[in-house]
Amino acid sequence: MKIQSVELLRVEIPLVTPFRTSFGTDTVRDALLVHLVTDAAEGWGECVADREPLYSAEWADGAAMVIERFFLPRILAIDPLDAEAVAPALADVEGHPMAKGALEMAVLDAQLRASGESFGSYIGAARAHVDCGVSIGIQDDLGRLLDLVDGYLSDGYRRIKLKIEPGNDVAAVRAVRERFGDDVLLQVDANAAYTRADGATLAALDPFGLLLIEQPLAPDDIVGHARLARSVTTPICLDESITSARLAADAIDLGACAIVNVKAGRVGGYLEARRVHDVCATRNVPVWCGGMLETGLGRAANVALAALPNFTLPGDTSASARYFAEDLTEPFIMVDGRLAVPEGPGLGVAPRPDALERFTTARRHIHG
Numbered sequence: 001m002k003i004q005s006v007e008l009l010r011v012e013i014p015l016v017t018p019f020r021t022s023f024g025t026d027t028v029r030d031a032l033l034v035h036l037v038t039d040a041a042e043g044w045g046e047c048v049a050d051r052e053p054l055y056s057a058e059w060a061d062g063a064a065m066v067i068e069r070f071f072l073p074r075i076l077a078i079d080p081l082d083a084e085a086v087a088p089a090l091a092d093v094e095g096h097p098m099a100k101g102a103l104e105m106a107v108l109d110a111q112l113r114a115s116g117e118s119f120g121s122y123i124g125a126a127r128a129h130v131d132c133g134v135s136i137g138i139q140d141d142l143g144r145l146l147d148l149v150d151g152y153l154s155d156g157y158r159r160i161k162l163k164i165e166p167g168n169d170v171a172a173v174r175a176v177r178e179r180f181g182d183d184v185l186l187q188v189d190a191n192a193a194y195t196r197a198d199g200a201t202l203a204a205l206d207p208f209g210l211l212l213i214e215q216p217l218a219p220d221d222i223v224g225h226a227r228l229a230r231s232v233t234t235p236i237c238l239d240e241s242i243t244s245a246r247l248a249a250d251a252i253d254l255g256a257c258a259i260v261n262v263k264a265g266r267v268g269g270y271l272e273a274r275r276v277h278d279v280c281a282t283r284n285v286p287v288w289c290g291g292m293l294e295t296g297l298g299r300a301a302n303v304a305l306a307a308l309p310n311f312t313l314p315g316d317t318s319a320s321a322r323y324f325a326e327d328l329t330e331p332f333i334m335v336d337g338r339l340a341v342p343e344g345p346g347l348g349v350a351p352r353p354d355a356l357e358r359f360t361t362a363r364r365h366i367h368g
């Protein structure tokens, strides 16, 4: 496979409702896309870095710069080019896993479209559908939160995740349990908003039978999570902390988590994400697929990943309609609380030309 052109695009897609987390509020998804044309096929990659470096150190403008200045020359020098060669070729550049992952995704999509194989088949999907969960942003008003949960349960979502922060935690969980009962699969995500001193608050969640508490402490506080895990009964799940398969294995072996959220962008791409799945499976630690408000492109890859055997908990793989009135690709529609793994070559979906034109805010060829 030989690269003929590389284009970087920025798309801005309005969110159906603002999404508030402990690190900020988003009203649009501003995503960086990589569009490759090779002699064999086209490929699309989506970078999950946000507009500002609040969730993680990466941000969309920075990702575009590091791709153009440092990754592109390395990619163009790979011979023969395939997705497996991308991460090793970029490994001498420190960090930037989301930018690396976007490039690997684009190369993999092109490679699979050329060979006619689906992303799901390549990555090892073991089923044709995946269970959907939904992530609900922090609400000022508990009545509004209950209405949202009610609506998502009516839609068929099989698991509810509440974003929490200090002061917006136990009361929200209690209200949801009181209204909807103990059978609803329920979990919380703190996006690192707590400290080692908050053990008592987090232990106050124990009576509510949550599936897990996601990333209560700072990303680099593996020891703090290990201590916390011994002082609460709710399983600890790590998200931001897990930057590689090796770190996943170490965090589990140190007792810092009993469940892992897998996000390809955070670990440098879908191939490393599969290795995270594998080390967790070896240790009998369940995993689930996280979400980064992906367009249909990233959503397609996530749904394929979430079909691997050890993804035994519903993921943040929601329907397109959870986030967007109109998706960039054909929408992912939930049926009976599940999404179908795309079956076409590569990602199995592509941007619809008219939607791409309307959502694009900038585009530039960086090669060819």
Ligand code: NPQ
Pocket (backbone or CB within 6 Å): 019, 021, 026, 048, 049, 050, 055, 135, 189, 191, 239, 290, 291, 292, 293, 316
């Ligand atoms: C999480 N996702 O699990 C993330 C957080 C998150 C679905 O809860 C733009 C880019 C907005 C990345 C909002 C979910 C984002 C983002 C939230 C990531 O921690």
Ligand code: MG
Pocket (backbone or CB within 6 Å): 189, 191, 214, 215, 239, 240, 261, 290
């Ligand atoms: Mg999270």
